[in-house]
Amino acid sequence: MSTFFARFGNELYTGKRSYDFVGPHKRLWFAIAGALVLVSILIPVFTGGFNLGIEFRGGSEFRVSQVPDTDPGLGEQAVDAVAPGNAPRVANIAPGTMRIQTDQLTDDETLEVKANLATSYGVGEENVTSSFVGPTWGADVTQQAMIGFVVFVLLAAVLMALYFRTWKMSLSALTGMFVTMVITGGVYAASGFEVTPSAIIGFLTILSYSLYDTVVVFDKIRENTADISTSTRRTYAEEVNLAVNQTLVRSINTMMVAVLPVAAILFIGAGLLGAGTLRDLSLALFVGILIGTAATIFIAAPMYAWLREREPELVKQAERVRSRRTTAAASV
Amino acid sequence: MARSRTRPGLKTLLWLGVILIALTGVLAGGNLAGQASWAPKLALDLEGGTQMILAPKVSGGSQISQEQLDQAVEIIRQRVDGSGVAEAEISTQSGRNVVVSLPGTPSAETRQLIQASADMNFRPVLVAGNPGAVPEDQRAPEEQLPQPTAAPADASDQNWITAEVYRQFEALDCSGALPETTQRSDPAKPLVTCEAGSDIGGPIKYILGPVEVVGTDIAGSTFQLQQGRQGAVTNEWAVNIQFNDAGTEKFKAVTQRLNGFYVADPNDVRAQFAIVLDDKVISAPRSLAVITDGRPQITGSFTEATAKTLSDQLRYGALPISFDIQSEEQISATLGGEQLRMGLLAGGIGLLLVIVYSLFQYRALGFVTIASLVVAGALTYLAIAILGWTENYRLSLAGVAGLIVAIGQTADSFIVYFERIRDELREGRGLVSAVENGWKRAKRTVLASKAVNLLAAVVLYFVAVGNVRGFAFTLGLTAIADLMVVFIFTHPTLQLLARTRFFGEGHRFSGLDPERLGAVPLYRGAGRLRDASEAAKGTLKPKNAAAAREAGRRMTIAERRAAEAQRQSEMSSASGRGGRTSERNEEQN
Numbered sequence: 037m038s039t040f041f042a043r044f045g046n047e048l049y050t051g052k053r054s055y056d057f058v059g060p061h062k063r064l065w066f067a068i069a070g071a072l073v074l075v076s077i078l079i080p081v082f083t084g085g086f087n088l089g090i091e092f093r094g095g096s097e098f099r100v101s102q103v104p105d106t107d108p109g110l111g112e113q114a115v116d117a118v119a120p121g122n123a124p125r126v127a128n129i130a131p132g133t134m135r136i137q138t139d140q141l142t143d144d145e146t147l148e149v150k151a152n153l154a155t156s157y158g159v160g161e162e163n164v165t166s167s168f169v170g171p172t173w174g175a176d177v178t179q180q181a182m183i184g185f186v187v188f189v190l191l192a193a194v195l196m197a198l199y200f201r202t203w204k205m206s207l208s209a210l211t212g213m214f215v216t217m218v219i220t221g222g223v224y225a226a227s228g229f230e231v232t233p234s235a236i237i238g239f240l241t242i243l244s245y246s247l248y249d250t251v252v253v254f255d256k257i258r259e260n261t262a263d264i265s266t267s268t269r270r271t272y273a274e275e276v277n278l279a280v281n282q283t284l285v286r287s288i289n290t291m292m293v294a295v296l297p298v299a300a301i302l303f304i305g306a307g308l309l310g311a312g313t314l315r316d317l318s319l320a321l322f323v324g325i326l327i328g329t330a331a332t333i334f335i336a337a338p339m340y341a342w343l344r345e346r347e348p349e350l351v352k353q354a355e356r357v358r359s360r361r362t363t364a365a366a367s368v
Numbered sequence: 369m370a371r372s373r374t375r376p377g378l379k380t381l382l383w384l385g386v387i388l389i390a391l392t393g394v395l396a397g398g399n400l401a402g403q404a405s406w407a408p409k410l411a412l413d414l415e416g417g418t419q420m421i422l423a424p425k426v427s428g429g430s431q432i433s434q435e436q437l438d439q440a441v442e443i444i445r446q447r448v449d450g451s452g453v454a455e456a457e458i459s460t461q462s463g464r465n466v467v468v469s470l471p472g473t474p475s476a477e478t479r480q481l482i483q484a485s486a487d488m489n490f491r492p493v494l495v496a497g498n499p500g501a502v503p504e505d506q507r508a509p510e511e512q513l514p515q516p517t518a519a520p521a522d523a524s525d526q527n528w529i530t531a532e533v534y535r536q537f538e539a540l541d542c543s544g545a546l547p548e549t550t551q552r553s554d555p556a557k558p559l560v561t562c563e564a565g566s567d568i569g570g571p572i573k574y575i576l577g578p579v580e581v582v583g584t585d586i587a588g589s590t591f592q593l594q595q596g597r598q599g600a601v602t603n604e605w606a607v608n609i610q611f612n613d614a615g616t617e618k619f620k621a622v623t624q625r626l627n628g629f630y631v632a633d634p635n636d637v638r639a640q641f642a643i644v645l646d647d648k649v650i651s652a653p654r655s656l657a658v659i660t661d662g663r664p665q666i667t668g669s670f671t672e673a674t675a676k677t678l679s680d681q682l683r684y685g686a687l688p689i690s691f692d693i694q695s696e697e698q699i700s701a702t703l704g705g706e707q708l709r710m711g712l713l714a715g716g717i718g719l720l721l722v723i724v725y726s727l728f729q730y731r732a733l734g735f736v737t738i739a740s741l742v743v744a745g746a747l748t749y750l751a752i753a754i755l756g757w758t759e760n761y762r763l764s765l766a767g768v769a770g771l772i773v774a775i776g777q778t779a780d781s782f783i784v785y786f787e788r789i790r791d792e793l794r795e796g797r798g799l800v801s802a803v804e805n806g807w808k809r810a811k812r813t814v815l816a817s818k819a820v821n822l823l824a825a826v827v828l829y830f831v832a833v834g835n836v837r838g839f840a841f842t843l844g845l846t847a848i849a850d851l852m853v854v855f856i857f858t859h860p861t862l863q864l865l866a867r868t869r870f871f872g873e874g875h876r877f878s879g880l881d882p883e884r885l886g887a888v889p890l891y892r893g894a895g896r897l898r899d900a901s902e903a904a905k906g907t908l909k910p911k912n913a914a915a916a917r918e919a920g921r922r923m924t925i926a927e928r929r930a931a932e933a934q935r936q937s938e939m940s941s942a943s944g945r946g947g948r949t950s951e952r953n954e955e956q957n
Contacts, residue, residue: 041729045787046885049794091695101703143476162700170694172423176464184831191823199816234766237832237839241773244824248777248817252784255813286787292725293783294776297718301772304714309707313413313766314714317839321773 045285051278058277062338069215069335076222086225089232089316090137092174096146098136099129099165103157111136114152118145130309140168177233184240189213192247200254204343209250212336216246216328223323234313238320245321246328249290250336256283257337264353271354276341280333291329298322377860384743384856391750395757404757408749411764411838412469414708416701420482422466422691432689434463439680440689441466447481447646457760461837465694473698483691486646488583488681490619491559491576492524492626493640493652499542499562499571507538523577524625524638528558533575536560542571553647555579563642563649566674574649576642580622583645585615589682591675594667605670607679608663616662623664626655643682650681711768718772722779730786732870733879737782740858744778747849748842763838770842777821778850782858784817785810786879789862793885799866799874807859814854821847 047053057065080086090097100111111126115138125137134157141149146166154161189210196206220242224231257279264272298321305314344350398404412419424432424440432440441458444466448456457469468482513531520527542562553559556578565571587610594606611619622641630639634654642652653666666678699707719741727734748771755761788810792802825844832840865871874881 042885045790046794049791101706143479162702165697165699165703167697168693168695170423170692173421173694176694180831184827187831188824188827191827192820195819195823199819237766237828240828241824241839241843244821247820247824251817251820252813255816259809282791283787286783289729289783289787290780293722293779296721296725297715297772297775300718300721301714301769303717304710309710314711314769317766317769318773
């Protein structure tokens with residue numbers, strides 16, 4: 037397998053094996069991405085939006101761990117005894133862990149519910165955690181996330197324009213990032229994963245990962261196309277495609293090492309701890325890393341080639357390449 | 369290949385050793401001084417406790433300023449300390465919220481105390497005395513207790529002191545920490561309370577008359593160096609108060625009466641008015657003059673700092689802030705420990721997966737990844753432990769998640785580098801020059817991509833609300849550690865390894881076997897040379913002047929210099945490479 041990877045890498049490097057990311061197929065990739073983005077935007081519109089966590093609704097939440105019996109009825113009774121008509125949502129979120137969400141409770145009610153839950157589930161009170169979220173907290177989180185998003189995109193655009201010295205790379209990389217983000221959002225809307233402040237921070241981290249991944253590939257593109265104006269070996273688009281292929285092994289390795297630790301957190305967070313910071317962060321990252329890697333290869337790089345190959349200078353260069361090839365073919 | 373006498377990389381590795389030893393030394397020093405600990409400090413979700421996020425609320429609904437927020441933190445800190453809760457931490461977040469972290473579960477009283485709005489007012493002093501409680505046997509006998517003879521005529525009237533008030537005064541002990549109460553006193557009644565000790569004097573115990581001027585009557589407060597009679601600035605700090613119209617009238621009446629006492633006897637305590645915040649006296653100046661314009665100035669033994677504090681407190685009194693609980697989380701110590709164990713388990717699994725994957729992909733080179741991760745881990749651990757000591761940084765569950773996510777991002781720097789080396793080997797370079805050339809290209813990529821990571825971490829840190837801030841922090845911290853490790857550990861290590869037989873000769877398991885990488889030597893023996901254009905492709909050396917200009921145009925000055933150095937080093941290593949390649953071919957034949 038490792039040998040296969042090495043050979044795979046060699047063939048990609050020399051161009052013996054090549055996948056078409058940038059050539060005629062790019063219309064297909066763009067169409068697929070466009071369709072996914074559209075669906076991702078439409079899903080929340082039709083299904084009534086995202087499954088927002090308690091942080092956005094406001095209310096009280098209790099968690100009871102190490103319970104021998106995960107009967108939701110016990111939790112409902114425990115809340116009803118203190119605050120009747122509250123309609124608590126009780127869920128078994130992990131082995132032996134119950135989550136009980138209610139409307140906002142007063143301090144005294146919270147303490148009573150906590151004690152009740154401990155007795156009904158037959159655990160010590162140290163196994164019951166409580167948290168309370170005010171109704172305006174979610175709006176606060178959303179506003180901050182929006183500020184963060186805008187600031188990051190602006191700064192990243194400037195940073196990349198400075199580093200690559202061309203706005204076209206900057207634009208392509210940011211487009212790839214937007215596609216990643218929208219589709220990740222779509223996955224959340226379609227699957228009904230809970231959107232919490234942790235998940236939102238996960239989203240924002242994806243932005244960084246997506247750009248990070250693109251920077252490495254673009255760096256190779258820049259290197260390959262440095263002397264394009266005097267070369268008749270490959271057209272610009274072909275050079276870009278070669279660069280993507282040459283960095284393909286790296287892209288796969290990068291994705292793997294990024295996703296493995298995240299998968300470990302997801303496994304622990306979702307499987308053993310139940311919903312919480314760990315699960316929400318890692319789920320967003322897990323989805324986003326997979327989509328982000330694909331977006332670099334299928335969106336950002338082809339889009340950049342598309343933006344550049346229409347420049348008059350590069351159109352002429354492509355003609356030179358074609359004419360050299362025809363003469364070479366004729367002379368053989 | 370000629371072995372250079374001074375091994376490149378060794379010196380850099382020594383520097384890494386120095387940095388690690390220095391950081392360990394700092395931490396050890398902190399430990400010996402009894403302030404630091406070897407283990408990082410843990411946040412409440414890992415240690416157990418209560419965290420409250422409070423939104424300050426100004427009466428009138430106006431926006432809160434940073435200054436007011438700082439004052440709010442100060443007020444909450446004093447209250448929490450006063451309530452006897454140890455190790456409470458209070459900080460501001462995002463310039464709008466106050467985060468209070470308390471160990472254990474706070475009592476209902478502590479919670480109310482934290483939420484309550486500040487209460488400031490001015491009361492005249494009736495009696496001042498030594499701070500300690502009067503011993504039982506020395507207390508005034510029943511018959512000597514003051515008996516009001518008539519209804520009090522004004523706020524300074526001694527008839528306010530009933531037997532009950534006097535007993536209270538005798539029993540109160542102001543010498544220790546000031547007791548904190550949630551129940552605010554009745555403004556229409558006398559108050560028995562303390563003034564805390566300070567640099568300029570010990571604590572004092574008071575009986576105060578009813579409230580005469582309320583805090584909201586203060587329009588503003590400043591502090592400055594006092595001006596002498598001729599307008600010259602003296603060395604004395606002074607605090608100015610500016611009352612509003614209602615306050616001006618009330619304060620004029622107060623000072624007229626109090627100044628009367630002062631004129632009759634400069635040592636009469638009744639000439640003092642107490643500034644009371646949350647039922648505690650923060651200052652009790654004498655009324656040396658009748659203030660008719662509502663602009664009193666308080667002087668005497670202030671330093672710049674104490675003048676500022678008093679002035680801040682007065683301004684705060686003018687605009688009482690109360691707090692809404694935005695979110696509150698209570699986690700028991702048992703569950704905190706459980707979360708920590710789970711977080712560490714996740715980290716262990718993640719690390720193991722990455723190690724297995726890199727060994728599988730890069731064989732012996734994978735050990736370089738592992739060693740680099742270990743060094744990055746050591747740097748991060750030391751940084752977190754030191755920050756825990758100096759900045760009181762606490763590692764939260766989200767922070768642990770950030771560390772785990774960072775494993776992948778750190779390992780990726782090595783992947784970028786290794787793949788570049790492999791590319792160079794495929795071009796037919798010998799390992800030593802492949803390491804050098806690969807590094808030159810990988811360096812830029814790693815720097816650019818880490819800049820993106822760092823940028824994201826900084827932005828996230830400043831916008832993150834609540835616990836997730838820890839995630840952004842560790843993400844940023846590890847990005848820095850990663851950069852350091854790539855530069856001062858991974859690269860020098862590879863420089864050294866490239867000169868060993870195992871790697872240098874491309875052992876099957878080294879992960880750098882040119883054959884397996886399909887390397888195409890520049891010289892293939894028997895007079896066959898590689899296609900010239902193929903040889904030129906991918907190398908940094910531009911083929912002709914036009915291309916060099918084109919490439920140069922896109923380069924920064926630093927890059928141009930690097931390219932220059934590159935060309936020179938390539939020329940010098942060219943002979944070595946040629947010799948090596950032919951040697952290899954002989955072996956193959």
